[in-house]
Amino acid sequence: MQTEYLVEQGLAKYLLPDRLKQAGLDEYIDEIPANWKHDWMVSATNWRCEPHCPGWDSISTLLITNDVTRFIFTNKNFDYRAALKRAETHANNNILGERTGAQMARYRRIAYMILEIVLTVIAALGWWFGVLIKRKAQEATGGAKKNVTLWWMPWLLMAPALLSIGVWAYYPMARGTLIAFQDYKLTGDYTWVGLDNFIKVMLDPKFYIYLTKTLKFSAMTIGLAFFTPILLALFLSEVPRLKIFFRTLYFLPQISSSIVIMLLWRQMYSPSPTGLFNQLGMKLTEIPHPVAIAIKVILALIVVAILIFPFTIAMNAEVANR
């Protein structure tokens, strides 16, 4: 049925030759290009079933696709044997959790110690905030205790807000937190495993790789995305005319949905020659030589000016302070 339907749709050449033969539609086999037919044959004779074990998805995606397959295609000198070996030890240690009982016991002791320290720090912070808030409240009331006869009245008035926050924000959070201490499965029973999940995360070398990526990403985001609006605002406040026009221009990207923006930019980043950035780059190479050098000199001057801008301000401040 499926085969016939697909053939009717005109997709015959994408089907397996065996399937077509089974459905008695041999005349369509000729539509399949010869090299495709060959590839089908090769994969039909050499196939192996993927192994299945808990965590296979993460092994195949994180370790094999991310660390090995992508680099085999992009880098000719890639040592894929060593990479596969690394993936294997990583999978055994971290994803499948093949650590001995003695090792785990040692790690658990350390983990509980760290947990105690963290809890102490959080308790100290909470106490500190409590003191701060109390001091603020005393400042606000001038130190005098107000005589509130109906002490439950404020609580009653706050109850709807407190309840909705509690039910919709903090209860799910607390319930979710419990998952971290369980060997949670979507269906079936779970078992309590204490801090084992945290141990697994903290001993995972990938976790630290992700952490460095996060730090790099947030440093670059702050550097590029945080200071740009300040500079833009300073520039815009100095614009003599057309202020409303520029303000509208600034605000326009905000109207479009962020997913649309991302997909739009993805198209512009397209690696094919038709991608906007690649097109622009190719256009750049067509600029005649002297003009190109002139543009480069101007660019360099602008970059130098921007780079020394903070220092000039600091210097001016010093001069003014004298």
Place this chain on the structure above:
Amino acid sequence: MLCLGIGCWYFFLKTITGGEEHLGLLAGIKHWAKWMVEGFQFERQDWLGDPKWAIPAVILPSVWAGAGIGSLIYLAALKGVDDELYEAAELDGAALLHKVRFIAIPTLLPLIIINFVGAFIGTFHSMGNIFVMTGGGPGDETMVLSLAIWYQAFAFLNFSTATAMAWVLGLMLIGFTAFQLNMLQKVEFRRTVTE
């Protein structure tokens, strides 16, 4: 703040000057001098698939989309500054840079601090745009923690590991949250424009 700015520029420049290989100062100058006398040269780039470009390429759209609204907020604060202040500064012989340094920046400072802490914590949580643009690739180049947590939870169904990772990340940010709360207590909110 200045250190952070310089650090960012260092990363940025390192990325555009050729990434991993450290050229050294003299060779770097030679490299740039060579670049100056040549015409423009360009090879087709796989912007999102190249480890060198992936992170800047992912960040750029959010800069473009976020700069407008951010600058409008700062602009509103700048509008609150009385024009007389600028005139008085001009009478005292202040140049443009003086006005920026002594009037504009002090006006914006509380706003900058609040925004900075919020933005800093926000960048640790943001994953949507990375997910749409690269999905964490090439290799692990753009796999930030929040995206890794998403993968653990909803792609590999290891909810326990994902929750544990999320809590570790949250504990790392708790210091910043405390800082932010403390900052917010200190700042008074006033109307910027006075009639």
